[in-house]
Amino acid sequence: MASDQEALRKFLKGVVVRTQHFTHNTQYDNFLATITDLPPLNGHQEPTVSTVDFRMPGEQSTGRVSAYFNARHQRHYQANSTVFAVIIGGSTTFPADLLTIIPGQVIRNIKELPKGGIRDPRNNKTAIATRGRSLFHGPAAQGGAPEFEFGVGVEMLSVPVCLIETPKVRYRPRNPGGATRPFGNTAEPGVVQMQRAKYGSWDLRDMSFFRPAGEFNWTIIEYTLQGQDQPQCSMNEFNRFRNSLGAEMRRLGMPQQFVPLKVHKHQLPSANLPKHHEVEGLKDQFGIVRSSLENLPNTVHLLVVLLPQKDMELYSAIKRIGDQRLGLPTVCHVLTPEDDELKANSSPGFPANLSMKINLKADAKSVNQALAQKPGMLGEGTMILGIDVTHAVSQQSWVASMLTSLSGLQVYKRTSSTQENELDTIDGKKKSNEQVVLLQKMVVERLEGYRAVNGKLPLRLVVYRDGLSEGQFEMCKIHEFPRIEAAVDEVFGRQESQSGKRIPIVLICAVKRHHTRLFAESGKEEKTDNIIGKGPDNRGRYNFNPMPGTMVKDVITYGEGQDFFLISQKALIGTAHPTHYVILHNTTGFSRDEIAQATHHLCFLFGRSSGTVSVCPAAYYADLAADRARCYVRKFYVSAARGTWDPNCDQNHELNLAIHPRLREKMFYI
Template identity: 25%
Template sequence: MSASASSGPVITLLPRRPGVGRLGKAIQVRSNYVEIQQLPNIRITHYDVTVTPDVPPPVNRKVFDQFITTFKVSDLANSRPVYDGRKNLFSPKEFPFESRTFEITLTSDIQQHSKRPPPKFTLKVKKVATINLEELHLFLQGKSAQTNNCLTAIMALDVLIHHAPAMLYATIGRSFYTPAGKQPLAGPLDAWRGYYQSVRPAAGKMMINVDVSATAFFQSGNLVEMVAKILNLKTPDDLRRSTSPLNWKKVEKLIKGLRITVTHRERSSRSFKIFGITDKAASDTRFTSRLDKDDPQSKEVEMDIVTYFKDTYNMVLKFPMLPCIVVGKFVILPLEVCTVIQGQRYMKKLDERQTADMITFTCQPPNARANNIKDGLRILNFEGNEFLKDFGMKVSSEMICIKARVLAAPTVVYSSSTRESSFVPRDGAWNLRDKKVFQGATLGSWGVVVFASERDAPAPQINGFIRQLVDTCTATGMVIVNKNPPIAYMSPQGNIENSLKQIWIQAGNAVKSQPQLLVCVLPNTGVPLYAEIKRVTDTILGVSSQCIQIKHTRTPKIQYCANVCLKLNVKLGGTNQHLGSTMMPFITSRPTIILGGDVSHPQPGDTQRPSIASVVGSMDRFAARYAATVRVQTARTEAIADLGDMAVELLKSFFHSTGQKPERILFYRDGVSEGQFADVLKSEVAALKSACRRLDANYNPPLTFVIVQKRHHTRFFPNRREEGDKLGNCLPGTVIDTEIVHPFEHDFYLQSHGGLLGTSRPAHYYVLHDDNKFEADQIQELTYRLCHLFARCTRTVSVVPPAYYAHIVAARARFHSRGDRFSDTVSSESGASETSSYQTIKPELMKVMWFM
């Protein structure tokens, strides 16, 4: 750590930035940040707001708008405050009261033509604090810690920039969405483009991160049309003609909770919420009604919905055979008089077709994304924002231009017996032509199981594929002793565990030795069969498995077989590639273990299934081979609960594998947000230190703990075309550690991969603990070089491999639960039984990269 970084007051418990990096070719890039050129120089007053009755934020905002319209001049010192839609109000002027309750009547055009009285609300406003921005200025200049006052000031600025768009557009979190340029997804959904914005502290200044986002909304319009789309019918008329029974349960599940308006009443703009669907058709649904609604003494008669609409509204229903929707205790409506209101977000998981459509919609090349961000800046119109003017804040309307560096690629090494055994990759990619893996595994005992009939996958086809796979593996440096493994056909609907046990026994008997590998040919891409194969092979048989789709066996391609070979080699204990001996002195000069950790959580809303923690550790002096360990823990717990035991396991494995104790530890931790830094730092660094002491009271190797973040909205665009790749993305090795990073803590952005589609996302690395006293260049270069060692492809990857492997392991361990619980749509009945249903990986696999 540099002397200047360590001097001065203690303003953070995290490592200070040890200067900035110097290595690499200097370039300029644009980033999707705009600078706050002038922060408010006033005292901002923070108020707590309580709206009664409790309603969602969009209604709160309408109540707030009415409140300002009614009371701004008379009671609020003519102030123009901003509101977050929930509890927080920030005002550029102090109100002439500490606490006060206001009665609000929510009037609108709708009420003018309605017999219903307008809704009334109570809005209580109470002063919380006065925010002085002086502390924020000191923090940005690196002279003060990030105090609670700083955090509240940043929150106030965040609410300030979000207030105007939130009053005009559909708002979700930090993004607002507009229907302009929307595109249909499969079924009843549209993809809307949105614009994300967030106030971020940076080196010496505040920035606003602006990005494009997208989410799914229900299509607005006639409800009958929506129902036809839900049921995959071409037109609403098909609802009349459909011979097979329609799945109304599916329809009800999807439309429940939607808000609609009706078309049969003149001037009525009242909205209704859908509670369900009737069991009977409109023509069969009968109820009693008075002949004269205005006369309580009028005779009651029984009639059906069709007759009622003809008599009351002179309207002939076109779809009397369809059920009605329930919108109140005594209110039902025919589908065809209902119009779905625009701007209702779809909250469930998208299906495969919808996901593919959404990817097509969001996958934009860098230039298109940059132009869309500029469109967002025009819509945001910071210069014309009256709220910003009242607070005295000025914001640039141009994306910032910042210094970046492109680090040089390292020398990648394959087997010395090949013509091009070492080389420097270009643009983050290379191929296996004329190369053999550094250390080829030997495959003697294996079997093939085809989960299909011989008609769908004829024996000659499967034999031809196996021949090509064996030839490719041999050419790539593996030793295949048995070139004719036993092949069995099994039903994909049968007992998968028994099927795999049978072929495992056949494979062992064929060469009288323990099977090393089962190749499974699958009929489709469905999760259930794949998940069951992995559960059985990982936790019951203790054998590596490789799944292949039938379509790849029809005309075997060498490129595909080579990709499979890379996976097979490491699953059997081989090493695919490593870096030149001088490329990573931190790792090669002294025994060093590289760890990666991640926690995989169940889907939002799933309160039963547990979280899964995984840690991987390097097992050789090249950081090329890894072992993995897994634990099941309480759902939604971000810290790795059993990290101490997991670390002990991996440290022992490293010693058994290399014959040496690690003298240094470098831990890359995936999946931690900024709000969780303090908790993870406190628990996980202590657990790692404790694990070392458990092995030996005097064993205390220096530890560096780095967070890896992928879920952020920072993007980079090369300033000059020749400084980018073919798609227009920044080149692999682009690193940024100035201007948009933390004012004084040690973080950096690294775009380590070459883009294949759309705009590449850099990884954000944040050093939380550093006994190894890394200089900026050291940690940046080491991290980039490690990205060339991902075992299953000949490309650099977007995040450092140990973190990537830990993520893969945690996702794979989801399949290790007994029963049908691998699908995100299935929930468990008992959290306790769910946790105990997870099975551990067999010890035989622990020495190889079984998870690849």
């Protein structure tokens, strides 16, 4: 029952409602509110109006919700009423049947896949061409799009596509000198079968990591909720998880040793995890996490943490202590309730997926997979930068993150900074312009890092800017790109810049939030070519999504030869979502096709996946690093008090992003 109540609480939290308890002449006294919680059960199975007590408005005493609303608002709740009570506005208990949900709200439960998001491509195509078109035009002859002189064609645009060659993805063969599974008509040790790589997904059988982490020690701790009835991970389940993970790491070539602990379970201060506004509860929880991590043996180099629930406050506490205070890489896994206990993920591929993260966090030089052959743009001397910005609301400070490849194309080092949000006035409204103000300083730091690792400066810069919309391209060109150039001039020296020897730079915006979709022209299997496929060995589900490597560079592009749509990931469910890459600056001499090829090849090198990703890893990693940085400054982003945070009131805010020296060169954020 407790788990059902928790699921209901999460589903209702944040829903905006209007009260309906005032009627007739007083109906205008009804008000808008937000559901924030469910009342405590207090020994009852369900929080109904007939079982929940609350402090009655205007009185010092408490009473039943049903009794109060029966007396004050002429309700007729019975003693055994099944109407639930909810908490609105943070403190007011209210009958659920006296609340009306405001329509048009977005369901924020990410665990529920929306039907539109997983619609078969053929059905989606039909819906857009029929219901979508009529909706756009409006029900009346004079309404909708025609009123604004907009029109929609009867048929979708037919666009030419190009197929980018699938790269060879290399691991280490498990038996050096021996052959792996067939690779076309030959056997090439350590290289993923082309038939599998073509579909953007492969397994690691007969493979080990390209460059495994050096020898390290690891251990596991579990956090439990307070209370005798709280489910926990049994010792048998703990040992099963430990053994399967250790065996998989050994199979993948990682020389590691498990460190047993006298106590691996640590009880959190309460039966319910504290929310962001419960300051004292958060302090107690932080203290438990800090003491449990600080008391680990000095011989532990990496920690796996088992969590009772998915909770951002608990996760942030672990990352702040591990990343910033102790320099201890941490990998968190949320246990799942099953048969009155908590269990780890038992799917066959899970230990390998977790091992990918561990390998990259345990060593600054570890690499999971590599390209057997690099396109020209990714050759020796190329430094890749990924830039992203994250913020909670438009009035708050931002965290800007930049990831750079210092050696090879797989390992990215992180630099973050904070800045005040700068607002532009557009159509009379204040809107964020999202520019990275401290970009010059960040690029200088990473260029110096490249020189420290390689003994020389890069020959070219490839910059992927994430998080921008079409209306922000000009800002990026006018404000951000000159800062990148200034950083290059500062590090290379003014004399080179003035003599026209500035290294070539290509600046590419990766746009994910758009509404362009690509569909097969034919809905019949026999009329499709290599652009659409069933999957490896022709045994997969034929879902009519484009294959990885499908590129469109005409008809739906800007027409200036500087942008393209690219699908790098095979969508297994739903409709594939191409990424729109826009080249804002290019002095490298590489063509749009060569840039697209390099971008597609990079999508095969995402470190925590044995498959391709939909956007270039440099941009993906920048997004992950920005999210991790928010964990460190969460008290500013999700403040317990109302009001806008003023950075001038907290001079230590910049220091809150500092990473422990032991982790600065590792991919701790992945």
